[in-house]
Amino acid sequence: MAKVMGGDLVAKTLKAAGVDTIFTLCGGHVAAIYEGCLNHDIRVIDTRHEQAAGHAADAWARLTRNVGVALVTAGPGVTDAVTAVANAYQAGSPLLLLGGAAPTELMGRGALQEMEQVDLLRPITKWSVHVADTARIPEVLSRAVREALNGRPGPVFVELPFDVLGNMVDEDAAPIPTNFRTTAETWGDPLQIAAAARIIGAAKQPMLMGGTSIYWDGAHAELAGLASSLNLPVYLNGMGRGCLPWDHPSFLQLTRGKALREADVVIIAGTPIDFRLGYGERINPHAKIIQIEIDGALIGRNRGADIGIIGSSRAVLEQLRLALANNQLDFTPWLATLRTAEQQRRAKLEPHLTSSQQPIHHYRFAQALDAWAVANPDAILIGDGGDIVATCARVIRLSRPGQWLDPGPLGCLGVGLPFALAAQSLYPQRRVVVINGDGSFGLNGFELDTAARFKLPIVSIIGNDAGWGQIRTPQIAMFGEERAIATALAPTRYDLMAPMFEGYGECVEQPDQIGPALDRALASNVPGIVNVMLDPQSLLQMAESASYIM
Numbered sequence: 001m002a003k004v005m006g007g008d009l010v011a012k013t014l015k016a017a018g019v020d021t022i023f024t025l026c027g028g029h030v031a032a033i034y035e036g037c038l039n040h041d042i043r044v045i046d047t048r049h050e051q052a053a054g055h056a057a058d059a060w061a062r063l064t065r066n067v068g069v070a071l072v073t074a075g076p077g078v079t080d081a082v083t084a085v086a087n088a089y090q091a092g093s094p095l096l097l098l099g100g101a102a103p104t105e106l107m108g109r110g111a112l113q114e115m116e117q118v119d120l121l122r123p124i125t126k127w128s129v130h131v132a133d134t135a136r137i138p139e140v141l142s143r144a145v146r147e148a149l150n151g152r153p154g155p156v157f158v159e160l161p162f163d164v165l166g167n168m169v170d171e172d173a174a175p176i177p178t179n180f181r182t183t184a185e186t187w188g189d190p191l192q193i194a195a196a197a198r199i200i201g202a203a204k205q206p207m208l209m210g211g212t213s214i215y216w217d218g219a220h221a222e223l224a225g226l227a228s229s230l231n232l233p234v235y236l237n238g239m240g241r242g243c244l245p246w247d248h249p250s251f252l253q254l255t256r257g258k259a260l261r262e263a264d265v266v267i268i269a270g271t272p273i274d275f276r277l278g279y280g281e282r283i284n285p286h287a288k289i290i291q292i293e294i295d296g297a298l299i300g301r302n303r304g305a306d307i308g309i310i311g312s313s314r315a316v317l318e319q320l321r322l323a324l325a326n327n328q329l330d331f332t333p334w335l336a337t338l339r340t341a342e343q344q345r346r347a348k349l350e351p352h353l354t355s356s357q358q359p360i361h362h363y364r365f366a367q368a369l370d371a372w373a374v375a376n377p378d379a380i381l382i383g384d385g386g387d388i389v390a391t392c393a394r395v396i397r398l399s400r401p402g403q404w405l406d407p408g409p410l411g412c413l414g415v416g417l418p419f420a421l422a423a424q425s426l427y428p429q430r431r432v433v434v435i436n437g438d439g440s441f442g443l444n445g446f447e448l449d450t451a452a453r454f455k456l457p458i459v460s461i462i463g464n465d466a467g468w469g470q471i472r473t474p475q476i477a478m479f480g481e482e483r484a485i486a487t488a489l490a491p492t493r494y495d496l497m498a499p500m501f502e503g504y505g506e507c508v509e510q511p512d513q514i515g516p517a518l519d520r521a522l523a524s525n526v527p528g529i530v531n532v533m534l535d536p537q538s539l540l541q542m543a544e545s546a547s548y549i550m
Helices: 006-016 028-039 050-064 076-091 118-124 134-149 162-166 190-201 212-216 220-230 256-262 275-280 313-323 332-353 362-375 387-395 416-426 438-453 469-479 494-501 511-523 538-545
Strands: 003-005 021-024 043-046 068-072 095-101 127-130 156-161 168-170 206-210 234-236 265-269 288-293 307-310 380-384 432-437 459-464 504-508 528-533
Touching: 003 006, 003 028, 006 028, 006 134, 006 162, 006 168, 021 028, 021 050, 021 416, 028 043, 028 068, 028 095, 028 156, 028 162, 043 416, 050 068, 050 076, 050 095, 050 416, 050 438, 068 076, 076 095, 076 118, 095 134, 095 162, 118 127, 118 156, 127 134, 134 156, 134 162, 134 168, 156 162, 190 265, 190 288, 190 307, 190 313, 206 220, 206 256, 212 220, 212 313, 220 313, 256 332, 265 313, 288 313, 332 362, 332 387, 362 387, 362 432, 362 459, 362 511, 362 538, 380 387, 380 416, 387 432, 387 469, 416 432, 416 438, 416 459, 432 438, 438 459, 438 494, 459 511, 469 538, 494 504, 494 528, 504 511, 511 528
Parallel strands: 021 043, 021 068, 068 095, 095 156, 127 156, 206 234, 206 265, 265 288, 288 307, 380 432, 432 459, 459 528, 504 528
Antiparallel strands: 003 168
């Protein structure tokens, strides 16, 4: 009877689950898994920090709508990855973290890098488990994949001791499970669908606020169908961005606050009522709320829902469209009102968007990236920063699902280059651009080395205002510049890092050179940094005049 090693079982089970790439930083505790990856043609991309490996696996999961796998060694390897797991947990991303552990016989005796890992990860995962038996590796990993993807996706942690990975077992004693998860879709309760249709049918000023589940459920066509049939105003956040293209008549970007205050019906599809919606307090108190969620525990949190529908966003939006098909509803006047307000707010931004000032205005930086994104709809943009990403998110127009990635509701900085590693590895034919703040770039900027080693021509374009702007600006406003401690950085020439990795670097000081510099960096077909020097005062001045408030 053939024998098989535990590490080989890990790789074989992952391959059966559709995994062909993992992200890692090497460690002796998990060496047997690398051997298995070689045996089963699983690509191994090794990063310079375990946090980066975790973030990259998170992005892989988002872009493939399958598990993304990070493999780390015991102790500090696992703890370094905790931030990535927490970020994936808040974002609802099915990151599978595999962590090494001391040999079973040495546990509790003070072995190298020994610590309690399973309990550490339990509060920020859907499931955290220790594997004690080599023969059970396929069973446990199959369940881990199922747990990560079931319902609202989320991360899972599996602890694998050194001896469990190195032991040999009879192959017949450890079969690889098949058909171990369903892809069945949850459809909304017909009674709730009918009740929601009645509320929408009586509305004068409804709106739809769509979020990450629109993307995960592949609901972009159904969203467009419902919006088009009703001329329904639509706003998007999280991974929902791009699920309705920027030129769709129903899509709006700058008037969400106005719409929430004035709407009489708010359809919330796949986004929690959290800080991004003011915990429900920004919504008209007299508005009817229709909330669509795959996880019923999120329905009614912070703001009661008049109608709560548990189900896939794709299924429920299609059910609503069909239920309303004969109502001849048309919300064009309300949509036109919001469109006019949208144009007015865009006009307020126009002087900043077209500014020729030096140092460069943040909104002029955003406008250049918007023009590039519209001209390159197949590109993937990754937002990693505070003020610079918030500014760009207001301005950049997106054309398709998955075109924009950002950390999500945890607000975790440092995801940019790791996310880009995953995106460029998965889609080598697409251009991948990271929009970095100078603060966020410093967290995982050394992953440019990983990009160089794996010949991934990603480009980081840095909005460099020499500070942690999202914190520094309000500190200055509240306490004065001399007391805004721990928020200042230097106007560092980050572009000079690129040649260290045989990459392309360029510093930009003139606003009309932002787009051309980005094109030059991408044309070099090597990893690159475009370092754009911004005015540290521009957003502070806008805040003082309140001209930026949306």
